Each structure stands twice: as C-alpha cells, then as structure tokens.
Amino acid sequence: MASHSPLRFKNRLFYALVAAASLVVLTGLYAAHLMDTHGHIITGMNNQIVWGIPHVFAIFMIVAASGVLNVASIGSVFGKTIYKSRAPLAGLLSIALLAGGLTVLMLDLGRPDRIIVAATHYNLTSVFAWNVLLYTGMFTTVAIYLWTIMERRMNPWTKSLFLNRNGEWLAMLAISPGNGRRCLSPDRHAVAWMPQCGVFSISRCQDR
Amino acid sequence: MSDANIQRRQFLKTSVGVAAVAIAPALLLLDIAHGKSEPVSSKVRWGMLINTSNCADCDKCVTACNEENGLSGGLAPTDSQWIRKVELKELSSGREVSLPMPCQHCEDPPCVDVCPTGASFKRADGIVLVNMHTCIGCRYCVVACPYKARSFVHEPLHDQKPDVPRGKGTVESCTLCVHRVDKGQQPACAEACPNKSILFGNLNDPDSEISKRRRTEASTQLRADLGLNTGVRYQGI
Numbered sequence: 001m002a003s004h005s006p007l008r009f010k011n012r013l014f015y016a017l018v019a020a021a022s023l024v025v026l027t028g029l030y031a032a033h034l035m036d037t038h039g040h041i042i043t044g045m046n047n048q049i050v051w052g053i054p055h056v057f058a059i060f061m062i063v064a065a066s067g068v069l070n071v072a073s074i075g076s077v078f079g080k081t082i083y084k085s086r087a088p089l090a091g092l093l094s095i096a097l098l099a100g101g102l103t104v105l106m107l108d109l110g111r112p113d114r115i116i117v118a119a120t121h122y123n124l125t126s127v128f129a130w131n132v133l134l135y136t137g138m139f140t141t142v143a144i145y146l147w148t149i150m151e152r153r154m155n156p157w158t159k160s161l162f163l164n165r166n167g168e169w170l171a172m173l174a175i176s177p178g179n180g181r182r183c184l185s186p187d188r189h190a191v192a193w194m195p196q197c198g199v200f201s202i203s204r205c206q207d208r
Numbered sequence: 209m210s211d212a213n214i215q216r217r218q219f220l221k222t223s224v225g226v227a228a229v230a231i232a233p234a235l236l237l238l239d240i241a242h243g244k245s246e247p248v249s250s251k252v253r254w255g256m257l258i259n260t261s262n263c264a265d266c267d268k269c270v271t272a273c274n275e276e277n278g279l280s281g282g283l284a285p286t287d288s289q290w291i292r293k294v295e296l297k298e299l300s301s302g303r304e305v306s307l308p309m310p311c312q313h314c315e316d317p318p319c320v321d322v323c324p325t326g327a328s329f330k331r332a333d334g335i336v337l338v339n340m341h342t343c344i345g346c347r348y349c350v351v352a353c354p355y356k357a358r359s360f361v362h363e364p365l366h367d368q369k370p371d372v373p374r375g376k377g378t379v380e381s382c383t384l385c386v387h388r389v390d391k392g393q394q395p396a397c398a399e400a401c402p403n404k405s406i407l408f409g410n411l412n413d414p415d416s417e418i419s420k421r422r423r424t425e426a427s428t429q430l431r432a433d434l435g436l437n438t439g440v441r442y443q444g445i
Contacts, residue, residue, distance in 0.1 A: 110345015110377030
C-alpha cells in the first residue's frame with residue numbers, strides 16, 4: 001500500500017492544478033463577459049492609452065511561443081540528442097502559448113464577436129492582417145512538426161522544417177507591428193530565449 | 209371572343225395595375241434612401257482651410273459637431289471627440305493660437321494602411337471613413353493616426369442620429385459630415401464658425417474659393433514631414 005501513496009499524491013496534485021487552472025480560465029471568461037457587457041470603459045484603457053496590459057501579456061506569450069521552439073530545434077536541427085526527448089513538450093507548449101496570446105488579443109477586440117471578419121476581409125497593407133496568416137501558418141507548422149517527431153515513419157522530415165527560422169520571423173513581426181521598426185536579431189533572440197527558459201524550466205519541474 | 213378570355217385579360221390588367229401601385233412607392237423610397245444616384249468621383253477632393261488667426265476663443269465648431277453627430281460632448285479620455293480645440297503656445301514669443309483639429313483626411317492615411325480588415329477606407333472624393341460593419345475594434349488605427357483624430361467607443365450608446373451610425377466597440381472619427389456633403393451642404397463645424405474661419409470646398413476645382421485662397425495665401429499642413437498630404441490645411445500657425 002505504501003508504494004501507491006506517492007502516485008495517489010501526484011494524482012491529487014494534478015487534479016488540484018487542473019482545478020486552479022480552470023479557476024483562472026473562468027475568471028478570464030468572466031472578465032471578457034464583463035467587458036462585453038459594459039464596454040472597454042472598465043479596462044482603464046482610453047483613447048490616449050489605447051493598448052494596455054492585455055497586449056503586453058499577449059506579445060509576451062506569442063514571443064515565448066516562438067522561443068520555446070528553440071529547445072525543439074536544438075534537438076531536431078542541431079542534432080543534440082539529449083534535447084530530443086523534450087521536443088514534443090516544447091512543440092505543445094508553443095501551440096498553447098500561441099493560442100493563449102491570440103485569445104487574449106481576440107478578447108480585447110472591441111467586437112470579438114466579429115473575429116470572423118478578420119478572416120474574411122484582408123487588407124494586405126496591414127501587418128495585423130499578415131499576422132492572421134502567419135499565426136495560422138505557425139500553428140500548422142508546429143502541428144506538422146509534432147507529427148513528424150511522434151510518427152516514426154515521418155522522423156526523417158523533422159529536420160527539414162527549420163522551425164527556428166520560422167519562429168524568428170513571426171516573433172519579429174509580433175514585436176513590431178507595422179511601425180517600420182524591426183528588432184535586431186540578437187535582441188529578438190534574447191527576448192525569445194528568456195521567457196522560453198522560464199516556461200520550459202517550470203514545465204520540466206513536473207517531470208521530476 | 210369568349211367570356212373566359214375577356215375575364216382572363218381583365219384579370220391580367222388588374223394584376224399588373226395592382227403590382228405597379230405596390231412597387232412604385234417602394235422604388236421611390238429606395239431612391240430616397242440611397243440619396244444621390246451618381247457615385248462619388250475622384251474629380252472632387254473635399255478639404256478644409258482653417259484660418260487660426262481669426263479663430264475666436266470659442267468652441268462653436270466643437271459643439272456643432274457634437275450636436276450634428278450625436279456625440280456626448282464629454283472631454284474625458286474615454287469620450288469620443290471628432291474635433292478638438294488644440295491650444296498652441298510659442299514659448300519664445302508667448303504667442304498663443306487655438307486651432308480646431310478634426311481628422312485631417314489624408315491622401316495617404318496611415319489608419320487605412322494599418323486596418324487589418326479594410327474597415328478604414330478613403331472614399332474617391334478624399335473623405336476618410338470607417339465601415340462600422342467590418343470594424344473589429346482592434347484600435348490599430350487609433351495608434352497609427354499622428355493627429356489623435358480617432359476615438360474608440362468605450363460605452364454603450366443611446367439616442368443615435370439616424371444619419372450617423374455609431375457602435376460600441378468600434379472606432380470612429382470626423383466624417384467631414386459626409387451625410388451633409390452628399391446633400392450639397394457644408395460640414396456642421398464650417399457652418400457654425402462665427403468668423404468663417406473654416407472654409408470647406410473642393411481642392412481639385414481651381415475655381416473653388418478654397419483653391420483660390422490656397423493659391424494666393426500661405427497655408428500649411430500639420431506634420432508636413434510625414435508626407436500624408438492632408439485635406440485639412442491651416443493658416444496662421
């Protein structure tokens with residue numbers, strides 16, 4: 001009996017974490033509902049401070065989504081085998097972070113109910129419109145990447161995806177939307193690496 | 209001719225008559241609803257010439273705009289302001305100027321460039337507008353406008369003007385009173401100015417008052433360094 005108790009404890013911890021995470025999600029949905037009912041007046045943002053903390057979080061998560069893939073690329077592109085076992089988790093985290101960041105952006109729209117309009121009406125001079133395509137592309141690429149590492153017969157294709165380059169490009173666009181300013185490559189690497197190290201370290205704690 | 213044929217002919221005649229009576233008013237109303245039938249043309253470019261040297265210390269243009277477009281008139285950072293009075297002071301001389309500041313209706317508007325859905329658009333006659341049906345409220349245009357001309361609707365709206373549709377969660381700005389211009393009238397601010405400091409007209413017509421004044425008197429555009437070729441020009445600054 002005694003040998004079962006650590007596992008039981010881990011199970012309980014898992015469900016406690018799920019409950020805590022669900023609470024966070026519910027709070028977020030309630031906040032979105034409040035904003036939908038009352039308008040952006042309750043956010044504290046105004047016509048002078050147009051974008052606020054939600055956008056800081058969103059950009060952080062999108063950049064982290066790109067950075068977390070660096071771990072996967074160390075294993076897949078640069079052939080460091082010790083990192084290969086971490087690649088699926090890195091890919092999954094990347095998709096989760098990107099989805100989270102985009103959800104924050106979407107819920108902060110004045111009319112989130114019209115999100116479909118962003119997919120049906122493109123203004124190709126707008127970097128925001130490019131991002132709709134680029135983020136979808138990133139989701140697809142990471143999903144295919146996960147497929148190639150999880151499906152044994154697809155393994156040879158893993159390296160050819162060059163995920164790291166793809167991630168760099170996206171993060172560069174996300175950081176500087178349309179302002180004519182582009183982050184220098186070393187800056188971007190620093191920005192992308194720092195959050196990914198944090199997120200990845202936290203996630204690895206679960207393994208131990 | 210048989211009775212049946214006569215009756216059928218009579219029936220057809222009556223039916224056509226009834227249909228005509230039923231459809232005619234609808235067609236008439238459709239024409240009225242659509243306003244002018246001819247489309248706007250790039251032969252016209254609407255603009256304004258604002259003379260700040262005789263712009264009095266009043267805000268009649270602002271109140272006229274608020275009244276015309278159903279704005280609250282509040283000055284809080286979350287309130288919509290389509291035209292503002294901006295006070296400028298030259299520090300070395302102490303000279304003060306008060307200038308009315310609506311959307312500048314740029315020829316190359318940054319708000320139109322950045323709008324992801326194309327809701328911000330420029331009409332052929334140079335008026336920059338927002339399509340309230342496709343604006344998703346991302347507020348990118350508010351960030352991009354160098355003149356702070358755009359406002360986001362932060363709260364639910366009540367008692368809207370039928371000619372000026374607005375919507376909570378969308379972005380809006382001066383429409384150059386497009387609903388009045390299309391009827392051959394002037395924008396409300398130009399009409400309300402007691403000193404006639406705001407001159408509205410067609411910049412593409414060499415014989416228009418605004419073109420003549422621009423030819424003979426010095427005028428300038430705000431932030432000319434941005435190369436946006438604004439439709440609103442200023443004198444006396």
